Amino acid sequence: MAKFMAVALLILATTSCKKEQQAPEENTTATDTVAKVEKRRIISLNGALTEIISALGHQDQIVAVDVTSTYPEGIKDSAKDLGHVRSISIEALMAEKPELILATSEDLSPELTEKIKLAKVDVRVFDRDYTAEGTKMLIGQVATVLQSEGAQKLQDKIDADLKGVEQLKIQPKVLFIYARGAGTLMVGGKNTPVDKVIELAGGKNAVTDFEDYKPLTPEALIQANPDVILMFDSGIQSLGGEQGVLKIQGIEKTNAGKNKKIIAMDGALLSGFGPRLGEAAATLNGKFKENAK
Missing domain, CATH: 3.40.50.1980 (Nitrogenase molybdenum iron protein domain)
Known part of the structure; x- marks a missing residue:
């Protein structure tokens, strides 16, 4: 898996x-x-x-x-x-x-x-x-x-x-959801490329009890209670946009869902760990700051 x-x-x-x-x-x-x-x-x-x-x-x-x-x-x-x-x-x-x-x-x-x-x-x-x-x-x-x-x-x-990544007053709890339509929803645990970028950008993974990826369940989503939902642009598109993300069962009971805090980024940039790694971390850091307002 x-x-x-x-x-x-x-x-x-x-x-x-x-x-x-x-x-x-x-x-x-x-x-x-x-x-x-x-x-x-x-x-x-x-x-x-x-x-x-x-x-x-x-x-x-x-x-x-x-x-x-x-x-x-x-x-x-x-x-x-x-x-x-x-x-x-x-x-x-x-x-x-x-x-x-x-x-x-x-x-x-x-x-x-x-x-x-x-x-x-x-x-x-x-x-x-x-x-x-x-x-x-x-x-x-x-x-x-x-x-x-x-x-x-x-x-x-x-x-x-x-060096452009600013320290945040409060580390947001971030949940990365990988989607390929409503039928394929996975949540990113520890030691994944996205987990590492979240850390570089000043956030913390809302999931700490497993590594790699597992199917997303409403119970796990509510338990994680993220401040921010992070997804690939393509994943959000596969759900029909931000409104489709907010319809995921359990989202409405999380801080991210209640406050509609959803971040979308290009997948190759966010998880590629290539020459644009610093750019990815700085961009995500900026989005964290925007969502903290």
Whole structure:
């Protein structure tokens, strides 16, 4: 369920210790050195990786992406959408004649990784750490693979944006609801990407008794009694707008429902943990301040 939800969140947009910054192990390279990549054909199988590659100035080398890669705008116009990573076949990958494939250990299965190795294509698989330091480390790793000198600028921007997050007098209790219509409502617990962003933005998760995601029930909603409901733009749209959110059973008995405190944000921005992480935290912090009035 946790893996499904992690991917599903990015689809609709689209746990934490400091690691030593180093390039990931070269999982599949035809040689022992990193080749020049000025004209390499790149496949990116993760939305955050696609953002990083693009921000480093290599968007024009991306020939195909996964379904979670929704930013920069227009990426699907210039790169083929291969769909859900778990459904992508080796044949579909090789049809794009890739010279470099970037993915995360959460997304790319060991079986498909091995097939890519056998096809003699350079594939780099990165571990994710949903923290500011982890995100900066990931940017550095990708820059190393691409032989790009732009990592420091992106890392500095994250730090600068995070400095714009103001301490709140009262931490709002925030409940993240993932929706795909009224029939699919999930609540985000601890140690999810959204949970980490809520913390960075100065709020606190209204749910502390479980990790990952569970189906939303009226009883759990009332017990959590959030001050604010946080959702993806796409999730709110799937419910017919804010009025549809307020019709969720149990919402009316919470502080958020009574005061109509609902925050909507782009999913890829909110949960991506890419170059825009600082921007996401600062934006959410601003929305917390607005809702406190």
